[in-house]
Amino acid sequence: MSIKTKALTKSIWVFHVSCGSCNNCDIEILDCFTPRHDIERFGVQLIGSVRHADAILITGAMNRKSVPRMKKIYEQAPKPCVVVAVGQCALSRHMFRYSYNVREPLDEILPVDLYIPGCPPKPEAIISGIVKLVEKLNKGK
Amino acid sequence: MKIIFNYLIFPGLFTAVCVGLLAGWFDRKISARLQWRVGPPWYQNFIDIVKLFGKETIIPRSSRWTFILAPYLGFLSIVLAAVILGKAMLSPLESFYGDIIVILYLLTMPAISMIIGASSSRNPLASVGASREMKLVLGYELPFVLSLIAVIIKCQGSIQLGSIINYQISFGSNIFSFSGILAFIAAFFAMQAKLGLAPFDISEAEQEIMAGTLIEYSGLLLAVYKLIKAVMLYAMPLLLICLFMGKDLGWVLLILKYIGIVLLIVLVKNTNPRMRIDQALRFFWGPVTIVAALSVILAAVGL
Numbered sequence: 001m002s003i004k005t006k007a008l009t010k011s012i013w014v015f016h017v018s019c020g021s022c023n024n025c026d027i028e029i030l031d032c033f034t035p036r037h038d039i040e041r042f043g044v045q046l047i048g049s050v051r052h053a054d055a056i057l058i059t060g061a062m063n064r065k066s067v068p069r070m071k072k073i074y075e076q077a078p079k080p081c082v083v084v085a086v087g088q089c090a091l092s093r094h095m096f097r098y099s100y101n102v103r104e105p106l107d108e109i110l111p112v113d114l115y116i117p118g119c120p121p122k123p124e125a126i127i128s129g130i131v132k133l134v135e136k137l138n139k140g141k
Numbered sequence: 142m143k144i145i146f147n148y149l150i151f152p153g154l155f156t157a158v159c160v161g162l163l164a165g166w167f168d169r170k171i172s173a174r175l176q177w178r179v180g181p182p183w184y185q186n187f188i189d190i191v192k193l194f195g196k197e198t199i200i201p202r203s204s205r206w207t208f209i210l211a212p213y214l215g216f217l218s219i220v221l222a223a224v225i226l227g228k229a230m231l232s233p234l235e236s237f238y239g240d241i242i243v244i245l246y247l248l249t250m251p252a253i254s255m256i257i258g259a260s261s262s263r264n265p266l267a268s269v270g271a272s273r274e275m276k277l278v279l280g281y282e283l284p285f286v287l288s289l290i291a292v293i294i295k296c297q298g299s300i301q302l303g304s305i306i307n308y309q310i311s312f313g314s315n316i317f318s319f320s321g322i323l324a325f326i327a328a329f330f331a332m333q334a335k336l337g338l339a340p341f342d343i344s345e346a347e348q349e350i351m352a353g354t355l356i357e358y359s360g361l362l363l364a365v366y367k368l369i370k371a372v373m374l375y376a377m378p379l380l381l382i383c384l385f386m387g388k389d390l391g392w393v394l395l396i397l398k399y400i401g402i403v404l405l406i407v408l409v410k411n412t413n414p415r416m417r418i419d420q421a422l423r424f425f426w427g428p429v430t431i432v433a434a435l436s437v438i439l440a441a442v443g444l
């Protein structure tokens with residue numbers, strides 16, 4: 001394992017995009033940074049600009065408006081950068097599956113590295129997802 | 142040879158970066174403890190830097206060269222300031238005449254490099270950040286210079302760090318006089334703003350203008366900016382120690398004083414919300430400048 005991936009797994013800076021979620025998933029993501037769960041102890045940090053991102057967390061179903069914007073955001077991120085889908089909406093379009101406005105699931109648009117299911121996923125689920133992500137990165141990607 | 146050693150290893154680059162990153166961790170850990178969290182491990186900031194070195198560096202379609210060179214400009218000058226400061230503290234007699242003025246200029250360079258870098262990135266939010274940074278520089282330089290003048294008057298008009306330290310060794314630390322403590326308070330606020338920490342982190346306000354001046358920087362160049370922050374966190378408290386608490390500079394006491402000042406910075410940072418830019422300017426040109434001017438007058442009278 002190179003020192004690069006080692007450093008990457010120890011300090012994941014997260015950029016959080018909401019592509020039209022109901023806001024519950026976003027709140028659960030923020031929960032991870034509260035005193036009870038505190039994922040800063042693993043070096044995870046929420047940052048403001050995509051240019052600093054190591055992981056992009058996407059919540060919500062991708063509607064027609066957000067697809068081109070999401071693609072743009074992904075292109076702006078410096079690689080290596082992983083994409084994490086949080087919540088049923090992002091995973092499978094959930095209750096919006098037959099909507100006229102949500103035409104394709106997220107993983108047909110972007111290469112998704114990690115799926116965290118739940119509606120909304122518990123903070124524990126998100127943390128366990130991060131652990132799995134770290135394992136995956138360590139195995140080499 | 143000795144000069145290169147000084148610049149690269151001992152009071153300079155290597156030491157400054159290590160101490161600065163450790164102080165940065167100290168800041169994060171204390172903030173976490175104040176918020177009842179656990180906080181990151183001690184090597185976190187080092188890992189962040191190593192990680193940023195390994196990332197892709199994206200350069201926007203803009204004035205490329207200023208965008209790339211601006212962080213290095215700031216980094217080289219702040220390291221130079223750290224070296225001059227460290228040398229003066231190690232052997233006060235070797236410092237050269239007028240170094241305090243050189244340091245004053247060098248300490249402004251990071252802010253200027255940030256303004257140049259941000260405005261050459263062609264990002265609207267970055268230009269908002271740059272304009273805020275510019276106003277902030279105008280705000281804090283005045284009280285900072287005034288408090289330096291107070292110290293200079295107090296030490297019989299010497300503009301040499303070494304003789305300021307020597308004066309304090311023979312006549313006691315500046316901070317224990319009326320003018321000294323007032324000047325220290327003014328310089329402390331100016332330092333908080335120079336370090337870009339809350340309540341003066343206006344130019345990087347993450348919640349309003351994303352990352353402000355740093356918004357377009359990624360990878361290596363962002364790492365250089367993080368290193369600038371780290372070296373600032375090393376140099377600024379040392380300068381204050383040098384100017385105001387220069388009596389006993391043994392290793393243990395020096396480290397204790399350094400930790401004390403950093404702790405004070407972190408406490409102020411964690412207990413104050415961010416100001417608006419107009420409030421910050423009013424604060425610096427109002428109360429802080431008055432305090433600094435008062436200290437100059439007191440120093441001139443000889444208190």
Ligand code: SF4
Nearest residue numbers: 021022024087088089
């Ligand atoms: S997965 Fe559930 S909680 Fe999350 S955005 Fe969709 S509906 Fe809301």
